[in-house]
Amino acid sequence: MQLLPIDAFIAHLRASIQAAFGNAEELRLGTSRFGHPIPAFKIPGQSRRAVFLGFSHPNEPLGELILEAVVREAIDRYSPNQRACWYLVPVWDLDGARENEAWWSGIVTVERMIDHWYRPAPSEQVEWTFPLDYGDVRFDQPKPETEAVQRLLDVVQPEVLMSLHNSVFPGAYTLISPQGASLAPRISETLCTHGLRPLSPCPIPYVETYADGVFGLPHARLEIDYLRKLDPRGSLSFYDNGAASFDYVGSSCLSFVMELPLFDWASHPDDGHLRRRDLGARHLAAWEQLWEDLEAAFADEDLAQSDDPLLSSPRYFYQRRDADRATIRHRLAKVLRSLDPVQSVDWENYMADLLTIATQYSQLHRGGGPVLPTAMNVRQELGQLARDRLCVLDPATIYDAGRTLVGLVLNEIR
Numbered sequence: 001m002q003l004l005p006i007d008a009f010i011a012h013l014r015a016s017i018q019a020a021f022g023n024a025e026e027l028r029l030g031t032s033r034f035g036h037p038i039p040a041f042k043i044p045g046q047s048r049r050a051v052f053l054g055f056s057h058p059n060e061p062l063g064e065l066i067l068e069a070v071v072r073e074a075i076d077r078y079s080p081n082q083r084a085c086w087y088l089v090p091v092w093d094l095d096g097a098r099e100n101e102a103w104w105s106g107i108v109t110v111e112r113m114i115d116h117w118y119r120p121a122p123s124e125q126v127e128w129t130f131p132l133d134y135g136d137v138r139f140d141q142p143k144p145e146t147e148a149v150q151r152l153l154d155v156v157q158p159e160v161l162m163s164l165h166n167s168v169f170p171g172a173y174t175l176i177s178p179q180g181a182s183l184a185p186r187i188s189e190t191l192c193t194h195g196l197r198p199l200s201p202c203p204i205p206y207v208e209t210y211a212d213g214v215f216g217l218p219h220a221r222l223e224i225d226y227l228r229k230l231d232p233r234g235s236l237s238f239y240d241n242g243a244a245s246f247d248y249v250g251s252s253c254l255s256f257v258m259e260l261p262l263f264d265w266a267s268h269p270d271d272g273h274l275r276r277r278d279l280g281a282r283h284l285a286a287w288e289q290l291w292e293d294l295e296a297a298f299a300d301e302d303l304a305q306s307d308d309p310l311l312s313s314p315r316y317f318y319q320r321r322d323a324d325r326a327t328i329r330h331r332l333a334k335v336l337r338s339l340d341p342v343q344s345v346d347w348e349n350y351m352a353d354l355l356t357i358a359t360q361y362s363q364l365h366r367g368g369g370p371v372l373p374t375a376m377n378v379r380q381e382l383g384q385l386a387r388d389r390l391c392v393l394d395p396a397t398i399y400d401a402g403r404t405l406v407g408l409v410l411n412e413i414r
């Protein structure tokens, strides 16, 4: 898989929309943190008002393929008698996506991903800085990119909102509002038909499960309630992000989030006598090592005070380490007691967490922090696991699955 650098992608999408809809309008929604205009394309002749947000997270490039599929779907559904429009925001987090583009505009490997990864803390993410006022948690400092999309949502009042995210490792899933729950069996089946494995159980502990690979939306209030229940006496002062786009549009809009993966399993090497509890112990130890290294790194005043954007995520993991320790211990409790042979879900979870850990080390180092031997080891271990077990998915699979899912959801409100 090789995707386009950001400017080339926007130019490509603009050209396909102009070729199909000569009367499509291009809007300027606002200006990014670094002063770049954020474009949106307005496609006429549709039966429902819909908004599609690409690059809701700057490190999630599969939106490029899905938005191409959305344009194809718009062409098929076009009728001059229909009054509604679709709005495509090709790259919502423009500056952040440019920071990442080096890893997907060449051949995608886990090592390249780690070396060029940029994903800010939730309080700096365009998707998670909508206004929030819930209990004693309050957030009212949206990013300029968030405000730009907020204005678009206010004007359009969409009936459908698709915020395009993606996962990395095998296991595909989607998140949908309650009014789309009846679609769950068909969504799950669509994932299977395209050779994608619907993820189960749900990786987010506080949302509903509608079917394998189809879950409820992770509303901010659900996470806050969950964290309170987990640690009733603990402080939520580390919870400093806002709400998401699907919180902002409210319950009358059908919101849909796709988390299709970049990789699939290529093979499952024989793990010998490795037991679930042994991999679980390695898993927990990797987190403990990260927390220890972050504590040591942020003891340095200069690093602690630095406003380098690359440090926002490692700092976030440092600040919420006590809550994360409770969550991860809870998540691994059963595995840590199991004498059964290791299962593929254990590898899925372990590799996903190793990527989170490796990318914290990478951002810490590029943001001015120390070079740590553990960082090299984690990068090497994950790189080797990926070479042994994974292959990159064919872009056509993502395009086809994405298009079918977009079609299903849009038909639901016809």
Ligand SMILES: [Zn+2]
Pocket: 056, 057, 060, 165, 166
């Ligand atoms: Zn995402």
